[in-house]
Structure formats: structure tokens, C-alpha cells
Amino acid sequence: MHIISRKRLKDFWEVHPQAESPLSAWYQAAKAATWKSFDDVRETFRSADQVGDAIVFNIGGNKYRLIVKAEYKFGRLYIREVLTHADYSKLNLKG
Numbered sequence: 242m243h244i245i246s247r248k249r250l251k252d253f254w255e256v257h258p259q260a261e262s263p264l265s266a267w268y269q270a271a272k273a274a275t276w277k278s279f280d281d282v283r284e285t286f287r288s289a290d291q292v293g294d295a296i297v298f299n300i301g302g303n304k305y306r307l308i309v310k311a312e313y314k315f316g317r318l319y320i321r322e323v324l325t326h327a328d329y330s331k332l333n334l335k336g
Contacts, residue, residue: 242271242272242275242276242311242317242318243315243316243317243318244271244272244318245317245318245319245320246320247268249320249322250264250265250323252323253305253323257305257325259301259304260300260305260323263300263304263305264301264305267298267300267307270285271285271318275316276313279296279311282296294310295308295309295310296308296309296310304325304326305324305329306323306324306326306329307320307323308320308322308324309321
């Protein structure tokens with residue numbers, strides 16, 4: 242998958258250094274993937290959830306949330322947000 246953009250990950254782990262390793266691992270796995278549907282995502286990341294038009298990944302043992310939008314037909318993932326679990330809990334993605 243083509244991930245747009247890795248800079249959001251880097252910006253987050255500059256503030257939260259302990260997130261670098263799990264975000265890098267996610268990035269490498271997602272970059273190597275050829276997902277055609279959310280079912281494919283779930284084969285790689287069992288804890289991923291579809292919330293509206295977003296995919297939410299639990300990162301770093303549930304310490305962080307990565308929110309992406311997938312354009313499967315183009316092979317692209319757009320990183321919307323990287324959040325701590327506490328900040329994610331404040332969001333209302335469904336409404």
C-alpha cells in the first residue's frame with residue numbers, strides 16, 4: 242500500500258518517542274500489504290476496526306490509535322490522525 246503520509250507518524254513519535262517502534266512496525270506491514278478490502282486489513286491486524294469510513298488501528302498495546310482512510314482500488318492509505326488512547330476516547334467518529 243502507498244501510505245500518505247509517513248510524516249504524520251514521525252511528527253507524533255517526536256512528541257511520544259515510545260510510539261516510534263510500534264508505528265514503524267505498522268508502517269512496514271501496511272506498506273508491504275496489498276489490501277483490497279477491510280477483510281484483508283483484518284487478516285493482518287486483527288484489532289483493526291471500521292468506524293464510519295475510517296479504519297482505526299490499536300498501536301503499541303492499545304496505548305495509541307491510528308486513524309486512516311483506505312482507497313483500496315488505488316492501493317492508498319491516508320493517515321488522518323495519530324492519537325493517544327486518551328485523546329481518541331474524546332473523539333466521536335460516528336457522528
